[in-house]
Amino acid sequence: MTTSTGLRPAARMSAIGTESAFEVSARARALEAEGRSIIHLQIGEPDFDTPAHVREAAKRALDDGATHYAPFPGIPALREAIAADVQLRKGVAADPKQVFVTVGGKGVMLYAILGLVDPGDEVLVPDPGYPIYESLTTFVGATAVPIPIRMENDFRLDVDELASLITPRSRVLFINSPANPTGGVLTRDDLTRIAELAVEHDLWVVSDEIYGRILYDGEEHVSIATLPGMAERTIILDGFSKTFAMTGWRLGYAVVPESLIPTYAQLVINTISCAPTFAQVGAVAALTGPQDDVEAMLVEFKARRDLVVAGLNDIPGIRCATPVGAFYAFPSIGGTGLSGAELAERLLHEAGVCVLAGTAFGGVGTDHIRISYANSRDNLSEALGRIGRFVEGLGRG
Numbered sequence: 001m002t003t004s005t006g007l008r009p010a011a012r013m014s015a016i017g018t019e020s021a022f023e024v025s026a027r028a029r030a031l032e033a034e035g036r037s038i039i040h041l042q043i044g045e046p047d048f049d050t051p052a053h054v055r056e057a058a059k060r061a062l063d064d065g066a067t068h069y070a071p072f073p074g075i076p077a078l079r080e081a082i083a084a085d086v087q088l089r090k091g092v093a094a095d096p097k098q099v100f101v102t103v104g105g106k107g108v109m110l111y112a113i114l115g116l117v118d119p120g121d122e123v124l125v126p127d128p129g130y131p132i133y134e135s136l137t138t139f140v141g142a143t144a145v146p147i148p149i150r151m152e153n154d155f156r157l158d159v160d161e162l163a164s165l166i167t168p169r170s171r172v173l174f175i176n177s178p179a180n181p182t183g184g185v186l187t188r189d190d191l192t193r194i195a196e197l198a199v200e201h202d203l204w205v206v207s208d209e210i211y212g213r214i215l216y217d218g219e220e221h222v223s224i225a226t227l228p229g230m231a232e233r234t235i236i237l238d239g240f241s242k243t244f245a246m247t248g249w250r251l252g253y254a255v256v257p258e259s260l261i262p263t264y265a266q267l268v269i270n271t272i273s274c275a276p277t278f279a280q281v282g283a284v285a286a287l288t289g290p291q292d293d294v295e296a297m298l299v300e301f302k303a304r305r306d307l308v309v310a311g312l313n314d315i316p317g318i319r320c321a322t323p324v325g326a327f328y329a330f331p332s333i334g335g336t337g338l339s340g341a342e343l344a345e346r347l348l349h350e351a352g353v354c355v356l357a358g359t360a361f362g363g364v365g366t367d368h369i370r371i372s373y374a375n376s377r378d379n380l381s382e383a384l385g386r387i388g389r390f391v392e393g394l395g396r397g
């Protein structure tokens with residue numbers, strides 16, 4: 001945009017994308033302000049409160065003076081707790097010095113792209129996938145190469161197809177398991193074959209494991225970093241937002257190969273100096289304290305998942321696979337005669353249900369919508385009723 005003064009944003013701003021959940025939320029809130037009833041199924045955020053012992057730890061930390069800068073990679077107690085947790089839950093042997101505490105898991109993505117990708121490089125990203133991978137890639141003048149993820153393949157990428165997309169310009173591969181927006185999970189066999197490709201083509205891998213503990217039906221979480229040849233090329237992205245219902249605390253972390261410690265150090269120092277100190281004290285309590293709240297959230301998420309999948313499959317024209325992890329459903333809605341974008345728009349305005357179009361996550365999910373079931377069962381039942389009545393009305397109209 002050019003103003004009358006000739007002042008303008010940098011040209012590179014035309015290459016950045018967005019995360020439409022935030023923009024759609026603002027539109028939904030504007031409708032609510034006009035008195036409309038809207039059920040919010042658009043945002044990927046647990047509706048639970050952060051566990052009480054975590055909040056207490058952060059409150060105490062404030063009173064104890066944790067109001068100053070922390071060391072730039074994070075407070076030692078948290079880096080140690082993360083290294084121990086990563087060993088316990090992912091089987092990854094990491095030294096605390098490989099751990100960087102960031103502002104949200106999003107920080108880890110930003111540093112991976114800024115630190116590893118040159119203009120003209122190619123970055124392989126899941127499609128549908130978390131939109132920020134692509135947005136930041138194009139922002140730095142690189143090309144995002146979509147890896148199609150399809151419902152017919154249980155929302156797992158097809159490794160042969162991935163192999164066909166790799167070129168001499170490929171630099172970084174993003175994987176996300178369990179996945180946003182599909183709830184798909186890569187199997188150990190998938191990950192083994194992906195790891196072989198990464199080694200063969202000398203790719204960095206960013207493994208977004210932010211939903212690694214939100215897994216159902218006894219599914220195991222496998223980190224690609226544990227597979228042969230991967231420790232030196234994998235950046236693990238994880239954080240506190242989803243597992244511990246701590247979205248507003250803005251805490252994520254990276255576990256990086258030794259060779260990337262200086263890269264992450266420079267980028268953290270240049271951008272945030274450090275993540276908030278008292279919040280980090282709370283995060284230590286989250287990792288080392290009782291895990292009952294996490295377990296209880298999982299039980300509730302599973303019940304909601306089952307409610308949503310069954311309810312959606314009862315609606316003519318909608319087909320919904322059962323997500324294996326995370327808290328999203330990504331139903332195919334082509335049978336309604338509308339595209340995902342049309343259905344999302346009309347559900348918001350005509351039925352009072354806010355969901356996202358599949359295309360918010362790339363071009364492949366045109367006939368899908370994303371529903372976040374991080375909402376109460378009462379609200380989910382009401383939303384399913386509204387969606388069902390709306391779709392039925394389409395048939396009559």
Ligand SMILES: Cc1ncc(COP(=O)(O)O)c(C=O)c1O
Binds near residue numbers: 130179
């Ligand atoms: C796949 C994925 N990765 C990372 C994030 C970033 O989360 P945060 O920055 O809150 O840690 C999100 C949030 O929605 C996500 O869905």
